Amino acid sequence: MRHKEQVDVPDQPPAGDRRIEILDAAARAFMRQGFAATSLDRVSDEIGSTKGAIYYYYRSKSDLFFGVHRRGMELTEAAIRPPFEKHAGARDRLHAMAFAHTLLVMDQLPYLRVIAQGLELHLLERTNESERANLAEVAALREANENLYIRAIKEGVSSGELRPVDAKLIAKPVLGALNWTSRWYQPRPGETAAARKRLATSIADFVVAGLVKS
């Protein structure tokens, strides 16, 4: 079932596109049914394919689950790193990060809802060595994203722009305010991009107001 080595064989569809199509379908399935109730048949049905197409990239359901988590973490990094790099002041930087993060939750709801649920729950009591390595990798990606917030908060405290908070601790409710969006947000029919941006702005305003000196 391990065909990863064959990804570059000719006559295959473009590897990235097909893999992401599978991950997208898997994210939707895991979001709706959870890990235990999701079958690979269901995922492959959704993309009009067979289980073989999934096994081409992922050797098991838990491997696919890790793929969804990994992509969710990578999408998060791709959203928050540019504003982290770009903005100098703590207020603008954190606002831009929180805004991009919240928009991402709405745009990529299945991934963000699945990663907000966490994966330890589903695997904790029956992991094998490869799963433990995957768990550690996903945890490291999550931590790296969190560290961008911690660094942004720390620098704002140092510069005096933010209240003298414990950056590592306060990053937790900051991330809670943002990630909780995955728990309650439901796209409305006909919802405009402008409406999503207003929502993301309100949440970013709240987070920044919670940190700045009054």
Next chain:
Amino acid sequence: MRHKEQVDVPDQPPAGDRRIEILDAAARAFMRQGFAATSLDRVSDEIGSTKGAIYYYYRSKSDLFFGVHRRGMELTEAAIRPPFEKHAGARDRLHAMAFAHTLLVMDQLPYLRVIAQGLELHLLERTNESERANLAEVAALREANENLYIRAIKEGVSSGELRPVDAKLIAKPVLGALNWTSRWYQPRPGETAAARKRLATSIADFVVAGLVKS
């Protein structure tokens, strides 16, 4: 399997205590393994009992799962309603609610982590009529708790103490900041009550600072 009518029969243990002991064990099991992987055998093992003891109160695993959610919501209400009733000013009231809420998450981690995960995920695609009624009941309890925050925010906006936010919307990241505690918090060996209170104070400070006028 429906013995609820017999709860008051003599020679039974005090109904409330035994029922709560079962719920406590179930909350721990659901927290650690999720709904799908939890067995009633495991729950009854944990309290040194048999499945029969569970069936005395709950007729199925999903009934027990609803019981855990219901108790989680009731514990939340018991924590946040007294400060909601007691305090007049928006800042003090919201701080006291957020403080009590965060302490509750730490003190009753299994319940709060299970309810933060939500239950729709586990049951959505295969509910029967009684489960749909239970879902609606738990949703109503959740909404009632959220409404206490919405009312406290609205009143603070009206009085001018808080920024002119959309209370219904901002209650979401407020609850996210608080409930996310269930996602990351791990009690440390030897952790003192004072340390928990400091943590709850920091999170409540953040939430209130995010709402008040600067």
